[in-house]
Amino acid sequence: MTPVDIRKILKKHKAGWLALSRDNTKEIANGKTLHEVLVKAKAKGEENPSVLKVPNLNNTYVG
């Protein structure tokens, strides 16, 4: 199974929310709030996008 590469998508953003295609390969919308990106995605025909808040990848996680 090939990993899903979201490097190019994340490179364009420093903060906020993203709506991606359900396979996480394409950016559909971005915005300051989750609600905003869901509204934008719906307007573009994607009712159930994948959503994420732009992560802080300068740190390594140990949980």
Added chain:
Amino acid sequence: MDFPYTLVTDWPKHQARQRYLPWINIGIRKPGTIKTVWPLGLVDSRAELTVIDHEIGKELGLNFKKAIKNTITGFGGAKVQVLIAEVEFVIDDGRGKEPTVYQDFAGFTANPFPASHPQQTAIFGTVGLFRKVNEVSFEYPRRIHIK
């Protein structure tokens, strides 16, 4: 159900480095409703509780008036306030199989995730994922398998 790892880049000491992370989509919805939000979150066997950004709870219209307030502690002692509510989880890898749907609890952050945390959307832990499925296996960096 099989999910691919997610490939990201981080910048330790300003040098690009690839990381394969167990980030997958699990649907979250208010019980008895169909509106579902699909956060791309971290599958974390060390997390005792699933933790989800508060905006998702707000978007789903969850009523937090009766929610249990709790403080969770992470590695290093960072503390985060959460409101624990019962939600419906949907596991669907998009390959045509019948989705796995169950109800369990999740903690919705009272505020955004700590800025220092690499995952800012959701962490899927024991309560909310591992205790509700038969198996979660990690075949790094090929796939995350949930049965």
